[in-house]
Amino acid sequence: MAERPSAAQEALSKVEDQLSCLVCLEPYTNPRLLSCFHIYCQHCLEDIVAHNRQGQLECPKCRRPTPLPPTGVSGLQAAFNVHHLFDIQETLKKIKEPQKLACEKCSVTNRKATSFCRQCTKFICEKCTDIHKEWDELKNHEIVTIQKVDGDLIRLVSPKKTSPRCPKHDENMKLYCEPCGELICRDCIIHIHKDHKYCVISDTFESHKKEILDSLRPVEKQLEATDTALVNLDGRHAEIIEHGRKLATNIHSKFDEIRRALDAREGELMAELEGHTQQQLKSLSAQREEVEILQTQRSSCLHFVRESIRTGSPGDVLKMKQGVVKQVRELVDTFDPNTLEPRETTNTCFVPSAQLVKECKKVGALYYDVVIPRKAIVGQKVTAYCRFLSAKISAPPEAKFISKITDKTTKCVVNERGKGEYEISYQPTVGGASKLIVRVGGEEVAGSPFPVAVKPTIDKLGTVIKAINDLKTPYGVALNQAGEIIMAEQDAGVVSIFSPTGDKLRTLDTRGTAVGEMKSLQGVAVDGNDNILVVDRDNNRLLKFSRGGDLIAAVGSHGDDPGQFNNPIGVCVNSVNGKVYVIDISAHCVHIFNSDLTFSSKFGSEGSGNGQFSSPWGVASDRSGCVYVADYINARVQVFTPDGGYLRQFGKKGSGNGELYSPISICVDSDDLVYVGENVNYRVSVFTCEGVFLKSFGSNGSGPGQFRYPHGIAVDQCGVVYVSDCYNNRVQIFY
Incomplete structure (x- = not known):
């Protein structure tokens, strides 16, 4: 078995792979960086430019063009990180045979190295290691054993960070010109960058490094996206193979089914043919017997008469003449020539379905896109x-x-x-x-x-689709992600949930005054997890239920302290920060709760100034997290930052277009259109988020499209508007 290479040998192989130019396949010579971050030798890039008709520089690997500076390829960014790889390569070559490695620090010849100093980038012996430990200026150096170096060499070899020299003044460039984005030396300040803002590199490097790293964040996200995309593509590759296999199985199955049906039909036709053929043969057999009898009768007649004439006397022949002639005539008269024609024919035909043959060419279809x-x-x-x-x-x-x-x-x-x-x-x-x-x-x-x-189009907005009737003073209305309609019925003290078509699904019924119970419900909202939030005015409480109706949390009591209420009436959930906003009508403020219903802050006070309220009622938020409050007595809508900072307002008291009279309910849709329910005007007015009036619909009454206090509004992703028509005891649905 071949001996496994050491970690240093494996690392050396990896490093050398990174040090080879993809064009000349040799170690880099004066490596230069392209805008696509691929690296090539300077002379290789110069050859590419020379052979390009337009004198352009395209990356040989990804074909992305790189703009050439005025000085040509030599003016491209030097790939200084490659030099660090060359340093690592040299160190790796040394450590391949650690038993032959001599100390590179002390003056004693061939003293065996036992450790590696990361800062000195030297292999050192035990004596030099001790000196590092004893000298104050060397104590902070990182010393590692040869064995550890062998296992983690690439990380331990520190890059040689040297200050570049100014090509014009042959000085170290320790300054950075902010306007030009260039490294400069002291002489450059005087001759070239006079009056420019500059700084010492060491003083600002961290901030610039942070800026560079921050610029990488979108790249990191894009890399994550490409990683995910490759995983998805591989997954889709496997899905398509599996899907193709399943479709092939399905096609075989369907055609086997068709073949079985054809085989069954073939069997039926063959059985039918066999029965018909046997019937024809039986009929022919019976006819043959009839013809054979006719043949026998006539043959007997001829034989008898002829033999009688041949053998009988004239007297005998004449004696029988009258009877024989009579019998012969009867025999002739009863003869039917049709009896001799075969009654069965070979006209039976198989008529194949030409349409079936044609349709077989179109049986089934593969649709590949809908x-x-x-x-x-x-x-x-x-x-x-x-x-x-x-x-x-x-x-x-x-x-x-x-x-x-x-x-x-x-x-x-x-x-x-x-x-x-x-x-x-x-x-x-x-x-x-x-x-x-x-x-x-x-x-x-x-x-x-x-x-x-x-x-719907804004010009036709306000057409009644349907109504959900027989409710008990519905105040708040909200929608969950499944399209279910959640209603807070004040007089019933329950939360009712309906299907999108208006069928009642379930009821949250915990009437009472204890914690978790409900008495006089007002606003209702749904969070991102489809949990239901409802405010109970009489109990001064905010409750949170799961979609199925299990109590998750209940907060609040009567009072003016943080987390206490004095007639809570409206509620919304901010989709951006997840916080819950509760209108306190008597305290003239908005309470802000965290998603777990712990108190966060509140804003607003009684008055008519910016950020003040007079009996605020409805509350909603838009896609950016801004908060909209229906300021009832002040006849306006005020808009705030998510933390309660005043931004703007729109509306004034009146009944004309764009005017408001007792705005009581408010909702913002996915396009940031603002819907405001007006108690005294008995209508819903629609504005842009900047307050530009678009349309209003509704009037006083109990007919379709009319209102008696529109106390709650919800709008779904399709722009369908749900309005709780409080004293008509219904929720009307509009497009």
Whole structure:
């Protein structure tokens, strides 16, 4: 068995691989760095430029171009890190045979080295090791044994960090010119960089190093992304192989099934043919017997008469004449020539299905792509595509588009585009979460039903889709990630959860005043884990339940101390920082809680100035984490930073477009549109996040689209608006 190479030999092999130019395959000579961070010999790069017609420099490995400085290849950044690898190479060569390694520090000839000094980058003997331990200026040097060096040499060999020399003044360049981004010497300050801001390298190196390392963070993330992508590609490679295997099995199975059906049909036809053939043969046998009887009768007649005439006397012949002639005539008259024709024919035919033969060429199909737009707009045509490997399939795909809110089906039109591609067109008439079902050969394609988010246009916003009725003064309304509708019913003291289609799923019913119980519910919200948060006004409490209804936390009591309330009424969860914001209507402030409901801070006070409130009611946050508060008496919406810093406001008291009257509820959708419910105006007004008025809908009444106090608003990812119509005891759904 071959002897295993030492760690030093393995390390030497790895280092030498890194020291070879990919162009000349020789050790680097004056290595230069390209913009793609690949390294080559200077003379190799000069040859590349010389042979390029445009005089450009492209990396031989990745083909990325590198701009040439005015001085040409020699002006490119020197790859100084390669020199450190050469130092490591030299050290590795020495340590390959540690028994022959002599001390490189002391004057005694051939004294065996036992250790390595990382700072001196020298192999030293025991005596020199002791000197390192005794001398104060050498005590901080890192001394390691030969054995340890053999195991971890590359890390232990320190780079030789020397100050570069100024090519113009032959001085050490110890200064850095900030405007020029260059190393300079003292003479450079006077002659070239006069009045420029500069600093000593050693004083600012750490900050510059940090800046360089910080610049690498996006690269690190991209590297992580490429690593993940390669893993995903390898995974997809395996998935495609496995998927192909499964499809092959499925194809074999289906065609075996078809073959079995054909074999069964063949058996049926053969049995039918056999029965028919036997029946024909039996019929022919019976006919043959009839003809044989006829033949016998006539043969007997001829034989008898002829023999009688030949052998009988004239008197005997004449005596029998009358009777014989009569019998002969009867025999002739009863003869039917048709009896002699075969009653059975060979006209039985096998008629193969020409259509079947033709269809066999189209049995089954491999569809390789189904392109479904996952977003749509009400009233606008949407086109999806289904592509097949073969242009010939037995039947085109079938499609249905269905609203998840109303179960309404929209007609889909399927058109053949040729070359195995089919176009599926539909025009949504209802906003909200929907699904497209695509079937090929009676079976749904992979991924079907496909979710489609249908958004309304702002000009048509306010069309009633449906209403959920028979509620008891619903105040707050929220949506979870599954599209379930969560409602806080004030008079019932319960939280009710409905399906997207409006079917009641479950109820959180813990009525009472004890911790974890509910009495007079107001606002409701959902966090990123689908936990339900609800404020109980009478109990001055904030409660947190799991999606299934288990109590997770309950905080608050009546008072003015941190974490206490004086009529909490509105709540929202900030999707950016995960914090919970609770409106305290009587204290005229907003409480901020951490995600675990520990108290964080609060902001606001009574008044009409910036950042002050007069009976604030609703609260919401946008994609950037900014907080919006419906300032009820002040008839405005105020916008704050996540920590409560005042940013801006919009709205003024009135009933015109862009004006607000008793804004009570507020919500911000995924496009940062702000929906404000107005108590006195009995409507919902829509603004941009900067306060530009877009639209309003609603009026006073109990008919569809009318309100009697819109106390809660929620908007889903499709732009469908859910409004708790409090005193009409319903939640209306709009697109």
